[in-house]
Amino acid sequence: MLIAFKVNNFMSFADEQKLSMIPSLEGPGFISLNNIKLLRAGVIFGANSSGKSNFIKAMAFGKDMALSGISGRFRNKFSRVALENQNKESTFEYTLYSNGHYYSYGFSLVFYKGLFTGEYLYELTEDDQEILLYERKGEEISYHLELNEHARTILSNLKEKILKSGLILHFVDELTDPAFEAFRNIASWFRNKLNIYFQDQEYLLLESDPLRHRERYLHFLKMFDTGITDFEEQKLDLSILETLPLRVQERIRSRLDCPGNMSFALRLSDALYSINRNEGEVEIYAISFRHHNDFAYDFEEESDGTKRLFDLLDIIISPVPNAIYLIDEINRSIHPLLTAEYLRLFKGSLRENNVQILFTTHEVSLLREDLIRRDEIWFMEKQADASSRLFSLDIFKKENQNNLSSSYLSGKYGGVPLFTDEEK
Structure with a gap:
């Protein structure tokens, strides 16, 4: 399950952008997980080229880097809206639920240099405490785990590899001692629970x-x-x-x-x-x-x-238990009425399952509170400098729920195309 995701200095995201799956309103439609409430769905609306697909790409790119590292061909993935971003750190952070535990896992890197500069893992308690388990800052690595001799030997043998490769998750299959359960839980979540569907995906294995x-x-x-x-x-x-x-x-x-x-x-x-x-x-x-x-x-x-x-x-x-499905442009090639029916089907047939969906769209007919909770609605807007800004509908004063789509189209919430009048 996804609790939140943060990213900065990646593609169109110059500044930190955060999406949260924690409900801010009462009412039905959420998942109750060990006394923690999570939203079942999230929807990102936005105009073409606003950056909404880039947000899905950020989550996918972070997954790939966490599991497999980084290639030199991605050296320009920093946010190129400003020249100074070239040598700045980019950060990816996932707050998640895996195998009965809550975690916050993140890492930082400088894309242009192809170097990871930091990594951290916290376990989160139900009373909002953060317990640091692992941290890397530059060349310094620290562990806050109860380690036996076997576990210490494993880490000693891996230290040079980690500093060279960048992330401890790249060697998770070697972390066989029970003390490293948290790392295995994070890797398992990336591999099995974070499922991503792009518009023109060449292939997909169906469960x-x-x-x-x-x-x-x-x-x-x-x-x-x-x-x-x-x-x-x-x-x-x-x-x-x-x-x-x-x-x-x-x-x-x-x-x-x-x-x-x-x-x-x-x-x-x-x-x-x-x-x-x-x-x-x-x-x-x-x-x-x-x-x-x-x-x-x-x-x-x-x-x-x-x-x-x-x-x-x-x-x-065949939903994967405790998984989240990210779908870019869910309405592509599908009639708006069918998209709405699919969303009803997802929320209805899977209401007993702990499964989440997060998708992007510019289909305004979906912008209805009888279909999507108000705190499930997000907007992506392109700024004057071409960077992208993500914000929740929940920051706006609630009005008549039947006017959501017309208010959106009128530009009240942002996230719509802006046209320039030119002299003829």
Whole structure:
């Protein structure tokens, strides 16, 4: 679960921007987690080029750096709205819930130099206390953990690697002692609970196999008026996997390395595959679709909106417990009424699940308090210097809830396009 995220000096975010999933209002629709209340949803509205997609990119980029490090090709990811930002630190901080604990984990770096300059991990208590577990400042590393001899030896052996690579999370698989549970919880959250869907994502592994969950998929596809009435499957030779991009092959191999029987799906831009393993035997099927006739249609022949629905329905059918799903431009290729219905479906069918959704949109018809809580609504606005500013609707005085969209379009809340009158 996500509690909050902060970022500064990244892309269009020159100054620190923060999004919080802690409710500021009473009322239904929140998640209760060990006496802590969290919002189930967050929505970022904004004009084109306002920076709302950059916020999702910031969370994704922070995840990648925490797990894998930084490449020199990203040296210009600092906020280039001002020249002096080139040599300033950039900071990413995630406040989160993982495996029964609350944490605040963050790190800083100078993009232009490709150097990590700091890292920290706090455990948060339910009475708002912060317990520092780990901190790195430059070349200095300090631990505030109860360490036995085995744990101390591990850290001693890792110190030089950490200073060279930058972050302790890069070596989490070597932190095998029970004393390092907090680091493993953070890495597990990044790997398994922070799920990110971009607009033109080349591929996605779906938790729910449409063939195994045929009835539910067909029910929802009918609800969303796709015209699909049934699936057809064609068994393929496993050699088909060798034709996929290497990064896709690696993801599939990593998934199949997990023990036990399993089934999942691979969604490409032009194909949908069912992959399952039963008693050690792996099978793969290509899925095609029947409509209201006798012909089958391949996945690549379906509309962009139908393809996007498979990504979104996977969240409903097989939600990962305690996960958050970040979706950039949720309404892309999908009718506004269907987007609203999906949001109702998410909040209704998953109200017993601890699952969150955070998405960006410029679809004003979603700006309704009968659909989204007031404290779930955020706006992104481009400033005069081209930097982005994130702010909550909650900073404005509450008015008639039916006027939210008209107030937004009139510019009262900001986050809308600004047009310049020119002499003709």
